[in-house]
Amino acid sequence: MSILEKPNYTLANKPDGVEGTGYFVTSLDKAVGLARKNSLWPLPFATSCCGIEFMATMGAHYDLARFGSERLSFSPRQADLLMVMGTIAKKMGPVLKQIYEQMAEPKWVLCMGACASTGGIFDTYSVLQGIDRIIPVDVYIPGCPPRPEQVIEGILHIQELAHNESLRRRDSPEYKAMLNEFGIE
Amino acid sequence: MGMTEAQQETIINAINTHFNHAVIKHEVLYDMFTVTLRKDAVIPAIQWLYDNEEMKFRFLTTMCALHYPDQKDELGMMYQLHSLENNLRIRIKTFFPKDLPVMPTLTGLYSAANWMERQEYDFFGVEFKGHPNLKRILNVDDMVMHPMRKEFPLEDQTRKDKNDTMFGR
16 A cells, blocks of 8 residues: 555454455465554654653553554563654764664664654754664654654554565565665674 | 942952952953953962852852853853852853863862863863863764864754755855
């Protein structure tokens, strides 16, 4: 599905497969994708006001739990999704990179707000001008700060990526070359 | 907290007597008595204000480096002292040339000066002689500039997308 199409989201769509009485056959890719999509464990790396907006997203009103992401992981080792929310100072850069490296594959990165994406209004000597200078980013959410609805849409886009990703993607030479560009082994 | 004229006079005379006419300038700026001293007299003068049984300037409110690019002695240091007992405040300034940004440390008198001097070293490149641990405190260790000096641009120089066409400069 194109990222621009308005997707018709349901909790979990049944993948293509062969069905009969008492059985359902599909490919491993699709079954794993379905599982990953609906149980993303986000690691919130919140440094400023975007983090406050994220707290609203986790709260009862917007309720990110509806999308299978209620289990926040505060350890990178048990997280699939790194959510970077807020200004990243240059001094924080190596910390963020280390956290990314500590996450187990498969992992996705969601970059929330103007500061994390581009440095935002902080075009200054001490602020990292976008986290994509040190780690690869899957989805950017624009805004300063973005509204919780936008965060939810960003997570849904990450879900689509997780859902449709080939099981072999993370072993491909292209993926390794991409990581090498960031100086990650 | 404003000092009376008599009190100002006492301080100026005392510093001039004890430290060989070290007062270059004195004025009242924003209700605070401000003296500009010769560099060599600053630390002894602060020590004298600390030790003086009447004044008792025993609290270092703050300190910071200054940079006036149009001045002959471009760089400077500013110290603010507070006498808690008499509720008096004083600001002490000194200036020195940019190619010799060296100041004696104040850490011997105030431990609070330790981190503040590291910050001024970090942002203005003022070298504090005698400081126990003079290294950068806020910026990344591999930074080569002292970003608060006026000759360094504020904006991040690695941005390629911000050019004059887009930003009307």
